[in-house]
Amino acid sequence: MPDINRQPENIPALELLAGDVVTxxxxxxxxxxxxxxxxxxxxxxxxxxxxxxxxxxxxxxxARGRTKRNSVMxxxxxxxxxxxxxxxxxxxxxxxxxxxRAAAVLIRAVxxxxxxxxxxTRRPKAKKDADLTNGPAKLCRAFNITTKQNGFFLGRESISxxxxxxxxxxxxxxxxxxxxISKGRELPWRFYLKGNRFVSKP
DNA sequence: CAGTCGATGTACT
DNA sequence: GTACATCGACTGG
Numbered sequence: 001m002p003d004i005n006r007q008p009e010n011i012p013a014l015e016l017l018a019g020d021v022v023t024x025x026x027x028x029x030x031x032x033x034x035x036x037x038x039x040x041x042x043x044x045x046x047x048x049x050x051x052x053x054x055x056x057x058x059x060x061x062x063a064r065g066r067t068k069r070n071s072v073m074x075x076x077x078x079x080x081x082x083x084x085x086x087x088x089x090x091x092x093x094x095x096x097x098x099x100x101r102a103a104a105v106l107i108r109a110v111x112x113x114x115x116x117x118x119x120x121t122r123r124p125k126a127k128k129d130a131d132l133t134n135g136p137a138k139l140c141r142a143f144n145i146t147t148k149q150n151g152f153f154l155g156r157e158s159i160s161x162x163x164x165x166x167x168x169x170x171x172x173x174x175x176x177x178x179x180x181i182s183k184g185r186e187l188p189w190r191f192y193l194k195g196n197r198f199v200s201k202p
Numbered sequence: 203c204a205g206t207c208g209a210t211g212t213a214c215t
Numbered sequence: 216g217t218a219c220a221t222c223g224a225c226t227g228g
Contacts, residue, residue: 050220059220061213069213087210089221106220125223137221180220 009170013094013161014154017077021096021103025051026191028094029173030164033110035143037158042118042143044110044133045168046161048192048199050178052093054102059184062102072151073102080159082140082150089137090146094154094161108136108190111198113165119143135200171195 008016008027016024028046035042054062054073061070061083072081072095079095081104093104110133112119119132119142126132133139140146145159154160164170172194177185179202192199 052220061220064214067214083220084212085219086221087212087219089210091220093220108220131223135221178220182218 009164012163014078017094017096017105017154019097021053021105022051022189024094024096025049025105025189026173026175028105028107028161029191029193030168030170032113032162032165033107033143034160034162035145035158037144040115040118042115043113044139044143045113045164046107046109047111047196048107048109048190050106050108050191051096051189052104052106053097057184057187057189059178059181059187060102066102070102073104074100075151076153078154080149080152080154082145082147084147085137090140091136092140092145092149106136107139109134109192109198109200110139111196112142130197132198134198 008023016027028049031046033044052060054060062073066074072079075095076099077096081093081095082090084090093106095104097103112133122142123132133142152159174192174194175188176190177188178190
């Protein structure tokens with residue numbers, strides 16, 4: 001009998017992130033992202049992720065070595081890497097694998113679990129609920145995550161990841177190629193919860 | 203619906 | 216100078 005507690009989806013987030021980044025990206029689906037903001041707790045279920053790795057992955061920010069921007073990717077697993085892009089957007093990643101090796105999981109989409117009214121004020125252009133957080137920059141906007149959080153460590157500061165809710169049954173997971181990139185398109189390193197309406201569109 | 207395109211600032215060549 | 220791990224507005228069907 002296999003030990004069910006050793007299945008990736010049951011391994012604590014920090015331990016999971018310390019291992020293979022692609023395995024971690026898949027096993028993070030369904031877990032809950034929490035952000036603390038002056039006594040308030042924002043919660044959202046992770047529904048879409050992508051893996052990035054410095055080796056054999058030209059789309060990775062660290063594909064050509066360490067720079068000022070990507071340096072957090074080389075830190076210990078569990079750090080948070082936030083970058084600014086397109087002149088106006090932020091995207092959040094969870095650093096994975098061994099310290100000194102750059103790898104990270106991009107959180108592409110989440111499903112808000114509370115504070116919906118607050119999120120709506122931060123995403124005034126959203127036409128329907130799914131638009132609130134169905135993209136990497138949208139969720140950062142909804143959770144007020146910017147480069148101010150770059151270098152934070154999970155559970156140590158205002159951002160943490162906890163296990164999936166007990167009453168949540170994980171649906172089938174879809175494994176496919178990453179989107180929004182021009183290099184490394186062939187790698188099947190994007191994962192999402194099948195049928196979830198908060199999953200982003202290519 | 204789908205396709206196209208401008209916004210807007212930074213990192214890196 | 217160019218590209219960018221995006222979004223939202225706009226067009227045409």
